[in-house]
Amino acid sequence: MARELGDVLHYFLDEDAPHGRAARCLALVAEPDELLGVALLWNLAHELASRGSAAAWVTSISDEELLPGEVTPGITRLLSPATDLGGLARAVREASAKLRASRVPGLVLTRVPPAWLEPGPLARELLARALLLSVPGAEGRAETLARGARIARCCPDARIGVTLHGVRSVSEAAAAFDALAGAASEPGSFWSYGLLLEDHRLYEALLARRPVARHCPESRAAHALRDVARLLQEDWQGDAR
Amino acid sequence: MPAERRAARERLALRGALLRLTPPLESVAEDVLGLVSRIELVTRDPDGAVTIVLTAATGGDLARLAEGLAQCAWLEPRIDDWNQLAPHLGLASEAGVRLLLACPRFDDRTRTAAESLGSGRVGLIELLPRGDLDVELRPLPSASAGRPAPAPRIGTSLRTGLRD
Numbered sequence: 001m002a003r004e005l006g007d008v009l010h011y012f013l014d015e016d017a018p019h020g021r022a023a024r025c026l027a028l029v030a031e032p033d034e035l036l037g038v039a040l041l042w043n044l045a046h047e048l049a050s051r052g053s054a055a056a057w058v059t060s061i062s063d064e065e066l067l068p069g070e071v072t073p074g075i076t077r078l079l080s081p082a083t084d085l086g087g088l089a090r091a092v093r094e095a096s097a098k099l100r101a102s103r104v105p106g107l108v109l110t111r112v113p114p115a116w117l118e119p120g121p122l123a124r125e126l127l128a129r130a131l132l133l134s135v136p137g138a139e140g141r142a143e144t145l146a147r148g149a150r151i152a153r154c155c156p157d158a159r160i161g162v163t164l165h166g167v168r169s170v171s172e173a174a175a176a177f178d179a180l181a182g183a184a185s186e187p188g189s190f191w192s193y194g195l196l197l198e199d200h201r202l203y204e205a206l207l208a209r210r211p212v213a214r215h216c217p218e219s220r221a222a223h224a225l226r227d228v229a230r231l232l233q234e235d236w237q238g239d240a241r
Numbered sequence: 242m243p244a245e246r247r248a249a250r251e252r253l254a255l256r257g258a259l260l261r262l263t264p265p266l267e268s269v270a271e272d273v274l275g276l277v278s279r280i281e282l283v284t285r286d287p288d289g290a291v292t293i294v295l296t297a298a299t300g301g302d303l304a305r306l307a308e309g310l311a312q313c314a315w316l317e318p319r320i321d322d323w324n325q326l327a328p329h330l331g332l333a334s335e336a337g338v339r340l341l342l343a344c345p346r347f348d349d350r351t352r353t354a355a356e357s358l359g360s361g362r363v364g365l366i367e368l369l370p371r372g373d374l375d376v377e378l379r380p381l382p383s384a385s386a387g388r389p390a391p392a393p394r395i396g397t398s399l400r401t402g403l404r405d
Contacts, residue, residue, distance in 0.1 A: 181398070
């Protein structure tokens with residue numbers, strides 16, 4: 001008699017595992033040479049761990065030079081040799097499994113190069129929660145709109161978040177986000193995830209390969225990063241309810 | 242015909258009918274032991290989105306709806322595990338698990354409940370016999386069709402706890 005997957009699953013699955021929602025993935029869509037993007041991800045991982053969440057950070061070999069020198073408790077780091085969406089999806093699933101094993105609600109963070117984006121189930125799996133870094137001005141806005149449109153083509157249900165950077169004040173960031181939202185094809189196309197204030201301490205921390213919050217905890221950059229992490233965590237916990 | 246064999250034949254007919262839907266639903270697991278009871282079929286669409294399919298006899302649809310929702314909640318956190326065990330299935334874990342309830346005739350309460358849950362979570366489909374060996378599935382028109390899409394949850398302004 002032929003057996004289906006369902007007939008044998010119970011041999012493999014841990015029936016005592018917590019039955020909460022699966023770990024979520026936040027995919028930053030950015031080029032490998034966008035150093036701030038890589039720095040944002042590991043700083044976010046650090047902040048989420050500081051806020052009591054588990055975080056798994058799936059990095060690529062090209063991120064090696066930027067990896068922090070210190071280990072942060074609560075962060076799982078998984079170095080992935082992925083060269084396409086399929087490889088990255090496998091790494092993210094592995095990271096998700098590690099998070100579930102930790103039995104603490106968690107988030108997987110990873111970076112997806114724009115060149116890898118193509119419609120299909122892998123894109124829907126990885127890009128359901130996407131994040132873009134955007135700078136003020138027409139050029140930055142156009143690039144964000146183009147990447148947002150591409151993500152939406154690959155994953156129509158994607159929640160596309162935007163974090164503004166390169167801004168000197170909250171009011172400048174608010175104006176930049178208003179302009180971006182106004183230029184988007186549909187209202188509410190982008191979810192705002194705060195801003196990264198221009199602060200020389202941010203770059204000092206990156207050069208020192210330390211989390212900003214540990215290098216200069218009272219700096220504007222550290223406060224801004226905490227705020228982005230808070231917004232992400234609140235949304236993701238709200239989804240799970 | 243023995244009851245077990247008849248159930249297997251009916252399930253086979255249902256699998257065939259699901260493949261004729263748009264989008265087609267391909268069966269990936271059958272008679273799965275879910276939460277307390279068994280799930281008749283677990284299917285995927287071409288994008289990998291997972292749908293649980295349950296059948297109900299006339300009069301039993303309202304109870305099956307509740308059971309199906311419970312099974313969706315049970316299955317959803319397991320999709321990543323299924324993907325690890327059978328990566329070729331390419332199940333879309335982030336898309337959630339949808340319920341498709343097939344029944345010859347639906348109670349008005351079932352229709353209303355399904356409407357309130359939304360077509361993204363629950364679909365109702367009429368199950369009509371077509372000869373001895375086949376069934377026909379006829380999707381119920383959704384009362385929400387044509388309604389404007391819900392407003393986005395997030396406004397169009399910057400969210401931040403920071404101040405200048």
